[in-house]
Amino acid sequence: MLALLFLTSALLFMGYTCYSLHTLLSKIRPLGIPYFIVPFYPSLLSRVFLLPFVRFLIKAFGLTHHWFFLMTFDWQVRQRYEIYRLIGSDIFFTVTPWKAILHVADPDMAVEVLAGKGKDGELYPKSKIISSIALFGENLVTVEGAVWRGHRKVTGPVIGKSLSVVWEESLAQTEKMIQYYDKSEAINTSYRDFRRATLGVIAHAGFSKVMEWVPLTTAIANEETGERSYQKYLNILFENYKWTLIAPSWLLEMLPFKAAQDAGRAVNHFRSFTNEWFEEKKAKIELDNKTALKPSSREDLMESMVRSSGLDKGSTLETPLLSKSEIIGNSYIFVLAGHESTAHTIAHAIYFLAMYPEYQVKLQNEIDSILGDREHNQTSYDTHYDAFSSGWIAATMLETLRLIPATSVIFREIGPTPRTFPLSGGQRPVTLPPGVEFWVQPIGLARNPKYWTQPGKTEAESAISEFRPERWLPKPGGNTMFKPYNGSYIPFSIGARGCIGKKFAQVEFTAIMVGLFREMSVEFDSCGGRKTFDEARQECLAEMEKFVMKLTLRSSGEMPGIKWVKRKRQVVT
């Protein structure tokens, strides 16, 4: 009886799947856009349970046909532009029985999808695939329309005003790093080291919390003895992130897997930390309200959010913009987005500079010539940031993010009505049916030879796949950095919904580079003379080929060890 029930359900499911696929294909085929049929949609569950199996099959059987890798979530990382080249189109579909996904490496279409407006005059909505980010409550990333505008109004200005603190705190964090690196031998902890530095920056700039940088070994020792460590639980949360996507924290704590229990506990601790921060700020605002004096300190992100909720006693706010759960949700998103992406971008830039010491020298000369005989802690955002914004440091960040953006896909949906989208190179626009999901691909776009082959050079000479920061530098005599074809470079996305922390990240990157390279140089660890520079560089490049999306793009294995060595400053005459 049970077997019959099972068989009937399976047949019904298969019948429904085939019907659904047939219906979708009847809409996609007439468009004339290349498509591939893929058996499942990379939803949360399939990513957690099916994709590891698909990856295992690909590896075990050495499968090379593109049909196999299109089933993986982050195929763009390894394929880059090659699949578009192979099929001769900068857009193509993967059609699953439930959804048609349009992959986009065409800049004109990318601009329309990310910055254009749908029929109702609103931006194209984010795909539901990112709804998992609402782990602690709805937030800037998950909401749409008027609600999104409200979140952005509360958070945007205050993030914009925090740049001086970002500069100072980045240098303070770097100073601690240098003290440690100066004495240490080789290290292999760059990702975590920079995550701790950038966490300290967003904690200070966004929440007025001080988190001093300590080396990993000290951090681990502190975490073991400290009952409640913010960094410890944040780290556990990120390391076991997948679990938090499939079940609520109370259920995770009951599951018979250590990783699930750890993730559940970390979620609860994170919520309780953020709650404390919220209550502290509320108390401070209530005191300010009572004394009717000007706010007693700089308004940070948390303060702006609490004030906009009207939850503080004495608030005269008539239309609250955020609820308490949205404040917790936004705190999480700002801590997450505000430190991971920048930290990993800095780490990747450091590996590039270790691979290309000639660029390191250029960057150091730039720092020496701009700072003169000033120490880096005698600088400020107001006096020094602009001087670095069109030179080697800026070019290093741009080029690092061109080759390794923090995110490999930016997701959008078309909405309920058909819409027409332009295509680059004078191609005819395409009208797409409702239900289409867009996966706009920063990597494919930033390697598209139609837009990255330099004037007067061949594609090979333009070294599109290689680290060449000079491609961004102003022309001799000018001071404007190279501006690529609109839409062909989108590591921060574009338009009104582009990254709110772009300038924050640029200032942080610049200050950390200034602090580090004013004093130190980076080189590969030779493992006591057993590894040559070329071997280490090859190892580094090979590891970069295998990067995976773990919240942001990063190494899945071990990057080669690096060493920081004290340098002699150039005497500026």
Ligand code: HEM
């Ligand atoms: C190198 C560093 C960074 C990169 C590459 C980066 C990249 C991005 C991208 C591509 C998006 C758009 C995602 C989408 O539309 O689906 C985005 C959005 C966002 N980023 Fe960043 N980001 C960085 C740093 C930061 C920092 C430092 C903060 C906070 C201080 C931040 C906060 C956010 C937030 C809150 C959003 C959502 C904006 C909205 O939907 O209105 N990011 N970021």
